[in-house]
Amino acid sequence: MLAEYLPLLLLAVVAFAFVGLSVLVSARLGPNRPNPVKEAAYESGILTEDVDVRQSRFSVRFYLVAMLFIIFDVEAVFLYPWAVTLRSMGWYGMAVMGVFILLLFETYYYVLRRGGLDWD
């Protein structure tokens, strides 16, 4: 059974080999003349103090988008097995999934009205 995955494994090995070798070999091939200015973070050519931008804050809206994404992506995940088996489930399957989708649509409408999807 595992033989089924052989081509995928081979492709992964080839891809990793190609990418890994490229990165490693190129690091050896190129010149290596570091200096403090070159190693600084890009700032339009202006010398600045080193700051850790990873500690900085960014808009909470991105968090909101991520949460909403989870909701609808989970919905999509539930849709795939249903999509394949719908023909054998008939109207029962349609009704059950219809209720599920409508519930989420209501959630969507609520978020929309509360301005959760506005970016300005």
Added chain:
Amino acid sequence: MDWIEFLLVVVRVLLAFVIWLLSTALLIWGERRLVAKMQVRHGPNRLGPFGVFQVLADGAKLFFKEDITPRGVDRAVYFAAPIVSAVVAFLTFAVIPFGGTFTFAGREMPLQVWDPEIGLLWFLAMSSIGVYGIALGGWASGSKYPLLGGIRSSAQLISYELSMGLSMAAVFIWNGTLQASEIVAAQSGTFWGAVPAWNILPMSPAFVLFHIAVVAEAQRPPFDLAEAEGELVGGFNTEYSGAKFAMFFLAEFMAVITMSAIIVTLFLGGPSGYSFGLEGNWLALLQFVYFVLKVLGFVFIFVWLRGSLPRLTYTRLMDLGWKVMLPIALVWVLLTGFVVTFQQVGTNQSFFTVVAVVAAATLTLMILAPFFRSREPAGDEGGGGGGTPVARPPAGGGGGRALVPATETSPVDVDGGRTTEREPETVGAPRSEL
């Protein structure tokens, strides 16, 4: 599995790998030439016939460039991000059938790396992992432009992944399968004896949604906000150089080919086409040619979009994804399910149950709708009633503009004139703007 079979597996994997790598190289050259023509320039035309070796020259140059690692980076993640991006780009095309089935020594060799039953779920999974490469690359660089670019593009990618996944779900319902080869098989035959029975006709709304979503997923113009050169220098890959940069570049352009191939597989019957009475290996070869032609058509559209459309602002990008495409995709999925069930079962007693359920749900939604107030300033709450303001005042009282709409205040001029009073708290960029 004997050794001939194993050899055939190796051959078809290597074939796929080489074809995709070569076509990506050709795409980079072809795109530069085409965009140049659209802008009344010549484009690269020095190296080789029509400048086709320019890509090789550029690639070789990148390999011999200094591999700079800035001070502020998170080394492990910084190193891993381009590798993740490129490897995932290679793995994505595994499930795409790109030609017919060849027969060698009594054994079949389909031109498709891997044909599992979960099929296109693999494509969705890989395009989700692709977000990591970009988000981590931007985050690990320890520099503000890559961080902004990385956050922006991860939000963009996950937003359009929804419409992409849902429009694919409609196709899965229509064809009743996830397997790529089965989806292609379901599109054989004709409508009314003349028009090929491709999904693009019955599933045209899904096709339009999917096409838009795919352009956004590939981060191509007009959705290339991740690397808006005018604002973010180069986006998430600003701090990368040498082969690491080349890997991001490769992944991005390979995505154009893979996405076009996925569109062709889902909506244009994959490698199928008129056989001209050919059989066996010749037919398989002809189908490969059909596939290449169809993919080239979509690749051309990608380039055409880049040549003609200006970049969207971030506000519009998010509005299009969440407020337009997502609801349409949801409704289309429901509609497709309804039609398919109707074809399969027809009307019986449970049909009316479904109609009753849908009616009840719609009614509930309509009754509840007025209670879903849009957010208003606190003072307005009492007098408004009904909660249906058309022109909504800016959300919240905080006043801070949450995100940088690409056209207005640039987030990047912290070193301009106004740093003095903000200096203590700005790390990278003013917090209300980053």
